[in-house]
Amino acid sequence: MTATSVEKQVNGHAVASPEPRFDPVALAEAEAVRTRGAAEADAIRTRAQGEADAARTLAAEEAEKLRQANERGRLALERKQVDHDAYVAKKAAETAKAKADEEKAGKDAAEAEAAEAQRAKEQARSERWWKWGARGIYAVGLIIAAPVQFMHFWDRARPFLLAAPALLEGLALVLAFGAAWAVAHRRDVAPYRVGIMLGAAIAAGINMYGGLSDDRIGFNAGLIGAIASLGGPIVLMAYEHGIAQKADGIPSWREKRAADKAEEAAAAAREKAREEKQAAEARAAAEKAAREKAAEEEQARKDADRQADHDDVWKVANALRAARGSQYVTEQIWAESWFLVTGCKTVGIRPEIEAQARAAQAHMRTVTDAPVLGALSLVNSQIKSRQKKDPNAPDGRRNNGGTPPVRRPGDTQPYSEGAKRQIGRETAARKVGEGSE
Numbered sequence: 001m002t003a004t005s006v007e008k009q010v011n012g013h014a015v016a017s018p019e020p021r022f023d024p025v026a027l028a029e030a031e032a033v034r035t036r037g038a039a040e041a042d043a044i045r046t047r048a049q050g051e052a053d054a055a056r057t058l059a060a061e062e063a064e065k066l067r068q069a070n071e072r073g074r075l076a077l078e079r080k081q082v083d084h085d086a087y088v089a090k091k092a093a094e095t096a097k098a099k100a101d102e103e104k105a106g107k108d109a110a111e112a113e114a115a116e117a118q119r120a121k122e123q124a125r126s127e128r129w130w131k132w133g134a135r136g137i138y139a140v141g142l143i144i145a146a147p148v149q150f151m152h153f154w155d156r157a158r159p160f161l162l163a164a165p166a167l168l169e170g171l172a173l174v175l176a177f178g179a180a181w182a183v184a185h186r187r188d189v190a191p192y193r194v195g196i197m198l199g200a201a202i203a204a205g206i207n208m209y210g211g212l213s214d215d216r217i218g219f220n221a222g223l224i225g226a227i228a229s230l231g232g233p234i235v236l237m238a239y240e241h242g243i244a245q246k247a248d249g250i251p252s253w254r255e256k257r258a259a260d261k262a263e264e265a266a267a268a269a270r271e272k273a274r275e276e277k278q279a280a281e282a283r284a285a286a287e288k289a290a291r292e293k294a295a296e297e298e299q300a301r302k303d304a305d306r307q308a309d310h311d312d313v314w315k316v317a318n319a320l321r322a323a324r325g326s327q328y329v330t331e332q333i334w335a336e337s338w339f340l341v342t343g344c345k346t347v348g349i350r351p352e353i354e355a356q357a358r359a360a361q362a363h364m365r366t367v368t369d370a371p372v373l374g375a376l377s378l379v380n381s382q383i384k385s386r387q388k389k390d391p392n393a394p395d396g397r398r399n400n401g402g403t404p405p406v407r408r409p410g411d412t413q414p415y416s417e418g419a420k421r422q423i424g425r426e427t428a429a430r431k432v433g434e435g436s437e
Contacts, residue, residue, distance in 0.1 A: 137236075313341045
């Protein structure tokens with residue numbers, strides 16, 4: 001087979017083959033592929049950067065949360081430790097205080113017991129000395145008074161009179177023993193004391209008479225004998241009297257004085273408490289009266305204001321008050337009356353005020369939801385004014401022979417849904433404004 005070549009001819013003349021050149025379509029497709037690849041790479045890089053930033057931010061947030069949790073745990077632990085230390089210190093202080101109080105109570109009890117023992121010992125010692133002292137005085141008085149009486153009653157013709165001194169002095173002694181028995185058996189000792197004083201007085205009178213009538217005895221011996229006859233029984237009777245009071249639980253003069261002082265102090269304290277109570281009651285009554293007066297004034301002010309500004313509601317409220325037997329128009333009665341007259345449960349709101357408020361709220365919602373026009377508009381801020389290009393200016397397009405790249409669907413990233421809605425609202429508002437003009 002013979003190869004043949006076909007030459008292009010125009011009107012019988014051969015046409016020269018054109019010089020080879022780049023295909024614009026292929027170049028545009030290549031540029032589109034390159035642009036799309038660069039855009040995808042940028043998107044992947046941006047997404048990766050965003051994910052990395054998000055991961056770093058999340059890690060930082062988690063670290064901050066963990067740090068804050070650890071800090072809160074540390075503070076809570078420190079607070080618990082401080083509370084525990086305070087509790088331990090408080091318990092230790094309470095234990096120490098209780099121990100100190102117990103030791104002090106034991107020490108006070110021991111001291112009181114020792115003082116009581118010392119007091120009992122002193123009382124026993126004083127009672128012993130008082131007992132034997134009284135008996136000793138009685139014995140000394142007997143020794144002094146008996147010889148005087150023996151000398152006074154001595155008579156050779158009547159020797160039996162020598163028993164008279166024993167009778168006179170023994171009478172007081174035996175009656176003293178009887179008084180001691182009465183004290184021990186909690187019997188009345190008054191008869192014995194009367195008998196003791198009668199016997200002692202008789203013996204003293206005889207001794208004094210003997211000293212005045214008998215020169216052998218003399219006045220001095222009679223006088224001292226009379227004193228001895230009276231002194232011994234008196235001292236012994238005083239001793240028995242003290243024993244009887246102690247056995248009967250009769251307080252002494254000192255104890256009576258201390259009890260009287262304590263009673264006077266208690267009476268003064270009760271009187272002071274009564275006066276303070278009366279003063280407190282008077283203050284409480286005055287405060288109550290002041291509160292009641294202020295409440296009455298406030299109620300009168302409320303009634304005057306309500307009757308002046310809301311007469312229709314006041315008439316209904318006053319009728320309800322009278323029907324219920326209430327002294328004043330209470331807040332409950334006023335609220336019920338307001339609802340009955342105006343139909344509104346909120347006191348102070350009438351239908352016209354509610355309508356005005358709802359109209360204002362609707363206007364505020366309209367203003368809030370309206371699109372933003374002018375220089376602050378989202379669409380206008382993205383539209384730039386077109387300037388006429390200088391014809392002598394170089395071509396700003398890429399070095400592709402002056403042929404723009406072919407644009408295909410999908411080359412440009414679509415707007416977000418929020419931007420689309422905003423553009424639609426602003427476009428509709430702009431058309432409405434142009435139509436109204």
